[in-house]
Amino acid sequence: MGGACSRKRDLLDEVALRRSGRYYKSSSAKWLLLTLPRCNTNVSVREQGKCPSLMDLCVAKVREDIKNYSSFSVLPRDISQLIFNELVASHCLNDVSLEAFQDCALQDIWIGEYPGVKDGWIRIVSSQGESLLSLDISCSDVTDTGLSLLKKCPNVQSLKCNYCDQISDYGLGHLSGLSNLTSLSFKRSNVITADGMRAFTNLVNLVNLDLERCLKIHGGLVHLKDLKKLESLNIKYCNCITDADIGSISGLTNLKELQMSCCKITDAGITQLKGLSKLAHLNLEGCPLTAACLKVISGFPSLMFLNLSRCSISDDGSENFSALQKLKVLQKLKVLNLGFNSISDACLVHLKGLLKLKSLELSDTGVGSNGLSHLSGLSNLESINLSFTSVTDGGLRKLSGLTSIKSLNLDSRLITDAGLATITSLTGLTHLDLFGARITDFGTKFLKCFKKLQSLELCGGSITDAGVKNIKDLKSLKQLNLSQNSHLTDKTLELISGLTGLTSLNVSNSRITNAGLRHLKPLKNLRLLTLESCKVTANEMKKLQLSALPNLLSVRPE
Structure with a gap:
């Protein structure tokens, strides 16, 4: 929460904003230091295990004694900003304490998802006047009336109003005068319509626009056609958007990012984007496309990220025709998602020239072991998802030379201990998903080769306490999922008690009991613990949380 201070902004003339009697960034903080009562050492910054600065101590003390202060307007802006950020982060900001920030010339007010934000708060926000540069009021109860107050803040560059259901087309009209806006976000607004988007016409400096899940904006993209500086447009999950809307953005030649997941865009719509x-x-992702759209996509020479998951891309399985043959010209491509499409091994031959590729998603496709041989030259590949494919143990051997791989998803019943043995050369792995693989205690010995593992899922059902002995020394682990292994006992918790870096642990559907919970006490970093269908009670889990695991945020079952 809160924003960084002392940033250079093109629009802000520091000298012009000076007022008589005000301290500014170059001024002394002596006033604050002299008026604060002596701080005790029991402040939050000291609890973090580091030596706090004098400013940290002062700001923490102000937070403790916030009821004693009626105004911070005489402080340097940087100090007021620090105090404001601290109150937000510690959830100490309320209707009363907010009043102290009237006319403080704050630059950044980030109160998205903060409880109780309403129109009355915007009165204080707007008092920051020309100083205000960024504002986040997402998930608030601010209405059109509150939004109208922002006309006092003409220098605002970034505004987030995500999930603000009480802001309508009428409220959008108040934004038309904020011509310095470069970033605007209205995710999941069920009220905004195409007509309300007329307000965007004057926002000629807009660079980023986010309208994700706005379901009533069909026909509204026409109001964006003159926003020539627009570089990023997000209309994901706007299932009202059709091919008829696409022509309106075809002239936005500065667009670098276009998010259109689950829109009703067909091959005809993609054709309009070729400029x-x-x-x-x-x-x-999720658009009703066919392989024909790839002809247009291949004409985007700067493309680095392409998501075609859940489209209708398919091939006939022969080497004479491949849905992916057009993609081989995309030499800058780094991320490619082809999941949930009807493509086969024959397609992958056209990927072998994409030497900059770092991430490849092939989950739920017709790809098998034979196709993996085409990937052997992708020396920069760091992540590959082969879940629910027909890749077998023998196919994994073809990946053994790709030592750059850090993330590997092998969620498939076709993978066994033998397959795990073939990839022990991938010593740089940090994430390994073997959720449905048939790995036994014998196979777990190969996990010792992956010293850098941070995330491990091993949920095939064949692991016992004996197999966990081969996991207990993977000291880099932060996330461990051993669910569905019904033979695990309290001994497993004892074995992993030395993995003090764990933040997430799942041992559901096992024989863990209340008695075993004591072994979790050393895991002070644990934030998520899942013990569903185990022999533990919610009461004992709650005791553990309160007495030994202060960072535990989620416990299942509760």
């Missing part, structure tokens, strides 16, 4: 030569990020 967007700067496009680097294109997300078309």
Whole structure:
């Protein structure tokens, strides 16, 4: 929460904003230090295990004694900003304490998802006047009336109003005068319509626009056609958007990122985008497309991210025709998602020239072991998802030379101990998903080769306490999922008690009991603990949380 201070902003003339009697960034904080009562050493910064600065101590003390202060307007702006940020982060800001920030010339007010934000708060926000540069009021109860007050803040560059259901088309009209806006977000607004988007016409400096899940904006993209500086447009999950809308953005030649997941865009709509030569990020997941759209997509020479998951991309399985043959020209491509499409091994031959590729998603496709041989030259590949494919143990051997791989998803019943043995050369692995693989206690000995593992899922059902002995020394682990292994006992918790870096642990559907919970006490970093269908009671889990695991935020079952 809160924003960084002392940032250079092009629009802010520091000298012009000076007022008589005010301290500014170059001024002394002596007033604050002299008026504060002596701080005790029991402040939050000291609890973090580091030596706090004098400013940290002062700000923490102000937070403790916030009821004693009626105004911070005489302080340097940087100090007022620090105090405001601290109150937000510690959830100490309320209707009363907020009044102390009237006319403080704050630059950044980030109160998104903060409880109790309403129109009355915007009165204080707007008092920051020309100083205010960024504002986040997401998930608030601010209405059109509150939004109208922002006309006092003409220098605002970034505004987030996500999930603000009480802001309507009428409220959008108040934004038309904020011509310095470069970033605007109205995610999941069920009220905004195409007509309300007329207000965007005057926002000629807009660079980023986020309208994700706005379901009534069909026909509204026409009001964006003159926003020539727009570089990023997010209309994901706007299932009202069709091919008829796409022509309105075809002239936005500065677009670098276009998010259109689950829109009703077909091949005809994609054809209208062929002039967007700067496009680097294109997300078309879930759109009703076919392989024909790839002809247009291959004409985006700057493309680095392409998501075609859950589209209708398919091939006939022969080497004479491949849905992916057009993609081989995308030499800058780094991330490619082809999951949940009807593509086969024959397609992958066209990927072998994508030498900059770092991430490849092939989950739920017709790809098998034979196709993996085409990937052997992708020396920069760091992540590959082969879940629910027909890849077998023998196919994994073809990945053994890709030592750059850090993340590997092998969620498939076709993978066994033998397959795990073939990839022990991938010593740089940090994430390994073997959720449905048939790994036994014998196979777990190969896990010792992956010293850098931070995340491990091993849920095939064949692991016992004996197998966990081969996991207990993976000291880098932060997330461990051993669910569905019904033979695990309290001994497992004893074995992993030395993995003090764990933040997430799942041992559901096992024989863990209340008696075993004591072994979790050393795991002070644990934030998520899942013990569903175990022989433990909610009362004992709550005791553990209160007495030994202060950072535990989620316990299942509760």
